[in-house]
Amino acid sequence: MGAPILSCVHKGVPGIFMDCHMMVAQPEKWVDDIADAGGALYCFHLEATDDPLSLIDKIHGRKMKAGVAISPDTPSTSITDAVGAAADMLLVMTVYPGRGGQKFIERCVPKVAELRARFPDKDIEVDGGVGPKTIGVCADAGKCCSNVIVAGTAIFNADDPTAVIQELKDVVNTAQAKLTQ
Ligand SMILES: O=C(CO)[C@H](O)[C@H](O)COP(=O)(O)O
Numbered sequence: 800m801g802a803p804i805l806s807c808v809h810k811g812v813p814g815i816f817m818d819c820h821m822m823v824a825q826p827e828k829w830v831d832d833i834a835d836a837g838g839a840l841y842c843f844h845l846e847a848t849d850d851p852l853s854l855i856d857k858i859h860g861r862k863m864k865a866g867v868a869i870s871p872d873t874p875s876t877s878i879t880d881a882v883g884a885a886a887d888m889l890l891v892m893t894v895y896p897g898r899g900g901q902k903f904i905e906r907c908v909p910k911v912a913e914l915r916a917r918f919p920d921k922d923i924e925v926d927g928g929v930g931p932k933t934i935g936v937c938a939d940a941g942k943c944c945s946n947v948i949v950a951g952t953a954i955f956n957a958d959d960p961t962a963v964i965q966e967l968k969d970v971v972n973t974a975q976a977k978l979t980q
Pocket residue numbers: 894895896897898899900901926927928929949950951952953
């Protein structure tokens with residue numbers, strides 16, 4: 800989806816929070832377009848830039864939140880303490896970027912735990928192959944603790960998408976509640 804579609808969605812759904820995951824080369828180029836289209840969060844891939852801190856500044860300068868994504872083969876330690884502190888959200892991809900419907904890559908899960916240990920107050924998102932069978936390991940307090948979930952196939956292919964959304968939310972909310980006890 801490009802900026803023109805985002806603009807239409809923004810106009811049609813007032814108040815929508817558009818989390819824009821930019822699987823693009825040269826993510827610096829699209830910040831203004833996405834901001835002008837009403838993007839609320841601009842998430843770029845760490846692998847796609849040489850200067851993540853300047854990019855985060857640029858995103859914040861356009862009044863958007865900044866997300867930093869890592870692909871399955873990128874270690875979580877590539878997100879330095881400075882980058883993690885500057886970002887608003889960290890995204891651990893649990894499939895290779897490119898298309899929906901891929902199998903969840905469980906070996907990526909420990910990266911969520913490592914990031915949660917270093918950045919206890921950040922939003923940490925998982926994206927790729929997440930559904931009722933895999934949500935537990937993504938959300939489970941104490942083991943992993945991602946609090947933002949992207950799910951495509953599990954919802955769009957479900958007989959009852961509303962029920963699946965509720966199930967995913969319930970698992971995350973239960974895990975988050977354990978954390979505050
Ligand atoms: O963009 C993606 C991969 O490039 C996402 O993983 C995808 O949109 C989520 O879909 P699914 O839940 O089917 O993995």
